[in-house]
Structures are given as structure tokens and as C-alpha cells.
Amino acid sequence: xxxxxxxxxxxxxxxxxxxxxxxxxxxxxxxxxxxxxxxxxxxxxxxxxxxxxxxxxxxxxxxxxxxxxxxxxxxxxxxxxxxxxxxxxxxxxxxxxxxxxxxxxxxxxxxxxxxxxxxxxxxxxxxxxxxxxxxxxxxxxxxxxxxxxxxxxxxxxxxxxxxxxxxxxxxxxxxxxxxxxxxxxxxxxxxxxxxxxxxxxxxxxxxxxxxxxxxxxxxxxxxxxxxxxxxxxxxxxxxxxxxxxxxxxxxxxxxxxxxxxxxxxxxxxxxxxxxxxxxxxxxxxxxxxxxxxxxxxxxxxxxxxxxxxxxxxxxxxxxxxxxxxxxxxxxxxxxxxxxxxxxxxxxxxxxxxxxxxxxxxxxxxxxxxxx
Ligand code: HEM
Ligand SMILES: *[C@@H]1O[C@H](CO)[C@@H](O)[C@H](O)[C@H]1NC(C)=O
Ligand SMILES: *[C@@H]1O[C@H](CO)[C@@H](O)[C@H](O)[C@H]1NC(C)=O
Ligand SMILES: *[C@@H]1O[C@H](CO)[C@@H](O)[C@H](O)[C@H]1NC(C)=O
Numbered sequence: 001x002x003x004x005x006x007x008x009x010x011x012x013x014x015x016x017x018x019x020x021x022x023x024x025x026x027x028x029x030x031x032x033x034x035x036x037x038x039x040x041x042x043x044x045x046x047x048x049x050x051x052x053x054x055x056x057x058x059x060x061x062x063x064x065x066x067x068x069x070x071x072x073x074x075x076x077x078x079x080x081x082x083x084x085x086x087x088x089x090x091x092x093x094x095x096x097x098x099x100x101x102x103x104x105x106x107x108x109x110x111x112x113x114x115x116x117x118x119x120x121x122x123x124x125x126x127x128x129x130x131x132x133x134x135x136x137x138x139x140x141x142x143x144x145x146x147x148x149x150x151x152x153x154x155x156x157x158x159x160x161x162x163x164x165x166x167x168x169x170x171x172x173x174x175x176x177x178x179x180x181x182x183x184x185x186x187x188x189x190x191x192x193x194x195x196x197x198x199x200x201x202x203x204x205x206x207x208x209x210x211x212x213x214x215x216x217x218x219x220x221x222x223x224x225x226x227x228x229x230x231x232x233x234x235x236x237x238x239x240x241x242x243x244x245x246x247x248x249x250x251x252x253x254x255x256x257x258x259x260x261x262x263x264x265x266x267x268x269x270x271x272x273x274x275x276x277x278x279x280x281x282x283x284x285x286x287x288x289x290x291x292x293x294x295x296x297x298x299x300x301x302x303x304x305x306x307x308x309x310x311x312x313x314x315x316x317x318x319x320x321x322x323x324x325x326x327x328x329x330x331x332x333x334x335x336x337x338x339x340x341x342x343x344x345x346x347x348x349x350x351x352x353x354x355x356x357x358x359x360x361x362x363x364x365x366x367x368x369x370x371x
Contacts, residue, residue: 022096022135022157024128025343026335033343042342043134046100048122048353051114052107057250057279060109061271065089070142076269077139077158078165078172078181081246083269085109086138095138095157099125099353102136110246113281119357122350123231126332127163128156131346139181163331166232167223168215170240171266176223183267190214191266192259202256205286208240209293216296220308227300229314230323231331241286250276255286291317321362324355333367344368 019036028036061067065088070076075095076083082102085091090105097105102121106112129136137157159165161175171187173179191203191211199207216236219226228236247265248257249272264270298314301307315322328351339347348368355364 020137021133022130022137024130024156024160025132026127026163030338037132037343040130040132042132042346045098045131045134045346045349045353048118048356049100049103049107049114051281052111055111055279055281057111057253057276059274060090060277061088061273061275065109067268067270068093073141075137075139075157076142076181077137078169079138079158080171080265080269081106081110081242082138082158084265084271087269088271091138096135097138098134099129099136099350107281109277111250111277111279111281112246113283115357115359116283117357118353120235122354122357123327124158124164126347126350126354127335128158128160131350132342142182162227162232163335164231164235166235167226167228168212168219168232168236170211170215174219174223174226176225185267188263188266191262195257195259195262199256202258203243203262204256205241205244205289208244208286209290212237212240212290213294213296216294220301221305224301224304224307226308228296228308229298229300229311230316231327233296233298233314233316234323237287237291238284240290241284245282245285246278248278250279253279288317321358324358324362325365328354328365328367339368 019039021040025033025036067087068089070087071093074086074093076086077095082091082105083095085105086093086095086097088109090109091097091101099121103114103117106117106121107114125131125136139157139159159181161180165175165180167174167176169180169187170191171183172181173184173187194211194214195201195203195207198210216228219228243257243262243265244255247261248255249261261272264272297310298316299308299310302309313326315326332347332351336343336347348366348371351367
């Protein structure tokens with residue numbers, strides 16, 4: 001019996017030894033935090049960078065940022081933008097970065113506008129990153145980079161389901177079907193098919209609107225756990241316009257993405273040869289057009305397919321401040337109910353940075369006090 005009572009301690013010890021510096025602390029119990037926190041070095045987070053001074057189009061697939069194939073142990077995930085920035089060395093090529101590195105990379109490499117860059121980066125970091133070490137993993141070790149032990153949820157990074165990552169992606173499957181992060185060739189074929197049918201062979205806003213709706217209908221019809229509430233409700237529509245705003249060469253700037261370029265980003269994390277970033281800072285321009293073509297209420301299936309039920313507690317496009325407030329009050333507070341000491345301080349600092357991405361229209365909320 002004695003050895004049996006030792007088991008929890010041994011399991012915990014194994015988890016501590018295995019705890020990577022980039023793994024998220026979100027959702028750990030007080031006991032787990034007590035054993036993990038002393039093993040991690042605290043790194044004071046630097047404030048988010050400001051906007052680029054020069055936002056003109058320029059060559060970004062340049063000599064200083066060559067695409068390189070994955071190495072053993074490199075991490076990639078569901079976001080083709082971040083995967084590409086890592087494979088070109090705008091982010092550390094291993095796929096683990098600080099929020100400041102991510103903001104600098106998405107601004108420099110893709111000309112993402114400063115406030116949305118801050119908002120998505122700290123939103124993701126607060127739920128999927130490690131706020132003590134200031135590191136965020138953009139996913140997990142890929143199949144190409146060698147055997148990866150079955151990952152416990154704690155090494156999910158951006159792959160972690162239902163906090164930032166969500167259902168009805170264009171080129172990644174729903175988590176319910178077992179892989180929410182790797183490029184899915186069948187889904188990309190549908191992306192091409194829709195681009196042929198609605199865009200004359202290019203992905204544009206007309207295609208984005210139809211494909212967004214199709215992916216939602218697919219999930220309603222096949223995924224009993226389909227969830228389409230805030231923040232996923234917003235990110236799904238935003239990500240539908242990102243390929244148009246960020247993956248079209250800045251010298252063309254015509255909102256028409258060709259299929260070779262699309263495949264290059266989505267599948268190979270690679271900028272086309274001679275690629276120029278967009279001309280001028282971009283965010284989610286076009287999102288209303290995609291939404292209004294087939295408006296949806298936020299909601300989800302309720303345990304069986306074809307049972308889509310609106311959720312009136314979710315934020316939607318009429319109340320964007322609720323996106324921020326619910327994310328802080330419910331998502332973050334739920335993952336960190338009672339942080340103390342350095343952890344509380346790190347959360348508060350990152351919450352302040354996150355709020356800088358919102359603009360002055362929404363009141364700041366302070367789940368852990370103001371200091
Ligand atoms: C200019 C910068 C960025 C671009 C061009 C970009 C592009 C995209 C696109 C097109 C998708 C949709 C993939 C699909 O539906 O198949 C996506 C998904 C995603 N992006 Fe990004 N992204 C950018 C920045 C970021 C940042 C800063 C973060 C977080 C730190 C992020 C996290 C994610 C995540 C977690 C997903 C997966 C969502 C899901 O499918 O559930 N992205 N991104
Ligand atoms: C890709 O997505 C299709 C359609 O949802 C699915 O049937 C298939 O199993 C997925 N493939 C992989 C390798 O996950
Ligand atoms: C998308 O392409 C199709 C085919 O060329 C065109 O009819 C449609 O107007 C385009 N939509 C946008 C928003 O550019
Ligand atoms: C969030 O919590 C604050 C208190 O910390 C409260 O004033 C505010 O009304 C809450 N907002 C929502 C949407 O729950």
C-alpha cells in the first residue's frame with residue numbers, strides 16, 4: 001500500500017521534469033502550479049512594440065529570411081501565417097517565441113496593423129502561452145520532425161482546442177475528428193474548388209464568404225461538438241479574409257489570391273519567390289462582407305449533429321467589447337481562478353498589454369485587481 005500512495009507524487013514529479021518552458025500554465029491545479037512554478041525562470045515581459053514606421057510594400061522573401069525545411073523538433077501549428085514566419089526566420093525557426101517577437105514578425109513580414117497584432121498575440125499568449133517564461137509555442141512538433149510522444153494537453157500551444165483554436169477552419173479539421181492543426185489536403189481541395197466556382201480560380205472575398213458558410217454548414221452536419229461562439233466566432237471570420245489581406249503580393253494588391261501562392265502558405269509555410277508584403281498595414285478588412293453574405297448567430301451543436309443552437313451569452317459583431325470582457329472574465333479567469341505572486345503579476349502585465357490592442361472604446365476589466 002505504501003508504494004501505491006507514492007504514485008501521485010511520482011506522476012507529478014515526472015510531469016515537472018517534463019514540463020517544457022513554453023508549455024502553458026493555464027488550467028493547472030494549485031498543487032501542480034506549486035511544483036511547476038519553482039522550476040521555471042521568471043522573465044519580465046517587455047512591452048509590445050509600436051507600429052512600423054514604414055508600412056510600404058517590400059520584398060520580404062529576402063536573402064536574410066530564406067525558407068528552410070523543418071528540422072527535427074521544430075514546432076508548427078494551425079496558423080499558416082505564423083508557420084510561414086517561422087519557416088522564414090522572422091520568428092525563431094523552432095516555433096517558440098515571445099509575444100514581442102511575434103508582433104515584430106507579423107508586422108515586418110506581413111504588415112499586420114499594430115493594434116490587431118497586439119490583440120491576437122496577447123489573447124493567444126494569455127491562454128496558450130507561458131506567462132512566467134514569456135514564451136508561446138505556435139503548435140507542436142510536426143510529423144515531419146520525428147516521433148513526438150503522445151502530447152499531453154499541456155504542450156498544445158496554439159493547437160489547444162477551444163480557447164483560441166476552434167472549429168470550421170478552412171484547411172484544418174475540427175478537433176473532434178482528431179487533428180485540428182495539420183494541413184488537410186481534402187479540405188484544401190475544397191478551398192481550390194470554391195476558388196474555381198466563385199473566384200475564377202482565385203481566392204477573393206466572394207469565395208471567402210461562400211467557403212466560410214460551407215465550413216460552418218459542414219461542421220453543423222458532421223461534428224456533434226461543433227462550437228461557434230466567441231472568440232472563435234470572430235477569429236473564423238477574420239481568418240477567412242487574412243489570405244486576401246496578407247498572402248496577396250503587395251505590388252498587385254488586387255484582393256485575388258492565386259492557388260499556387262495559397263498552397264505555398266497553407267501547406268508548405270513558404271512565401272512565393274520574390275514575395276512582397278502588402279502595401280500598408282492591414283487587419284481584417286472585408287470581414288463584414290464575409291459575415292453579411294450569410295449571417296450566423298454564435299452558437300453550436302448540443303451533443304448531436306444538426307442541432308445548432310444560438311448562444312445569447314456569446315459576443316457577436318454588435319457587441320465587440322463583450323468579446324474582450326468575456327475572454328478576460330470567463331476564459332482567462334476560468335483557466336487561472338486564483339493566481340498568486342509572480343503568476344498574478346505576470347497575468348496582470350499581459351492583461352494590460354492585451355487591453356492596449358482593444359482601442360479606447362471598451363472599459364478595461366481587472367479580474368485580479370489593479371496593481
Ligand atoms: C499576419 C499575421 C497572421 C496571418 C496572415 C494569419 C493567418 C491565418 C489564417 C489564414 C488562418 C486560418 C487557417 C484555416 O482556416 O485553415 C489562421 C489560423 C490561426 N491563426 Fe493566424 N494569422 C496571423 C497571425 C496570427 C497570430 C499573431 C496568432 C496568435 C499568436 C495566430 C493564431 C492562429 C490560430 C491559433 C489559428 C487557428 C485557428 C483555427 O483554425 O482554429 N495567427 N491564421
Ligand atoms: C481531412 O478532412 C476530411 C474532410 O473533413 C476528413 O474526411 C479526413 O479524414 C481528413 N484527413 C486527415 C488526414 O485528417
Ligand atoms: C471574385 O472573382 C469572381 C470571378 O472573377 C468575380 O466575379 C468576383 O467579383 C470577385 N470578387 C471580388 C470581391 O473580387
Ligand atoms: C467582468 O468582470 C467585471 C468585474 O471584474 C465586471 O465589472 C464586468 O461587468 C464583467 N463583465 C462581464 C461581461 O461579465
